Amino acid sequence: MGDxxxxxxxxxxxxxxxxxLEEEEKIKGIFGGQLENSYHIGSTSISGIKAxxxxxxxxxxxxxxxxxxxxxAMEQLGYEAMGEHGIEGRRFFRKGxxxxxxxxxxxxxxxxxxxxxxxxxxxxxxxxxxxxKYESLKAELAQKYxxxxxxxxxxKSEFIREMDRKAELxxxx
Numbered sequence: 183m184g185d186x187x188x189x190x191x192x193x194x195x196x197x198x199x200x201x202x203l204e205e206e207e208k209i210k211g212i213f214g215g216q217l218e219n220s221y222h223i224g225s226t227s228i229s230g231i232k233a234x235x236x237x238x239x240x241x242x243x244x245x246x247x248x249x250x251x252x253x254x255a256m257e258q259l260g261y262e263a264m265g266e267h268g269i270e271g272r273r274f275f276r277k278g279x280x281x282x283x284x285x286x287x288x289x290x291x292x293x294x295x296x297x298x299x300x301x302x303x304x305x306x307x308x309x310x311x312x313x314x315k316y317e318s319l320k321a322e323l324a325q326k327y328x329x330x331x332x333x334x335x336x337x338k339s340e341f342i343r344e345m346d347r348k349a350e351l352x353x354x355x
Contacts, residue, residue: 187280189324189334191232191317198226201237205284209241212255218242218291223299228306231317237284240299246290249273261286269295298346305349312345 202222210217224238225231243249250273253263260277261284267274272295273288289296306313319341327334 187282187331189328189331190234191321191324192235193232194228194230195226195235198222198233198235198237201283202227202239205237205239208259209239209286212252212259213241213243213249216243216245216248216252218244219296221296221300221303223287223303224285225316225320227303228313228316230310231306231313232321234282236278236282239284239286240296241286241288242291242293242296243288244291246271246273246288246293249288256286271295301349301353302342302345305345305352308352312348316341316345 199222206220206222209220219242221227221240221242222237223240224236225233226235226237250263256263256275261275262277262279264274264276266272269287271289271293275284275286275288276282277284277286287295287299306316319338323334323337327337
């Protein structure tokens, strides 16, 4: 059974940052001392580009196994605990069912996925022309795969890997 959500993009909304900050406050109350860092990632964190209106939050924690004990508290906030959800060493939470509003990606401090996501975001923010290319690709794929969220996500992966490589080089220059 695949993802039944429709793929659609919205113009960048400055409110997305506030929605991130509001949610971050709630999450801090649950994660407490376990939380090392919180990052607004994904397209809603990149100014000026269209995005699916889902706030992606990356949490860096001290011990990934302790996160499983927080599932009930996260459910009280409206999240569904999805376990690793296809990425080893991650805990994934989603909110909003088929009208998704938030995704939370939790990784243990030192996991390379943290740096990769933050580097991608920072590279896109620093290179608006690359961000516009990403937006253009997403718009094309959203039209092509409007009823297939999995195919949409899968079709972006080559571009994302290329941007990850560029971001890594950019970071060290």
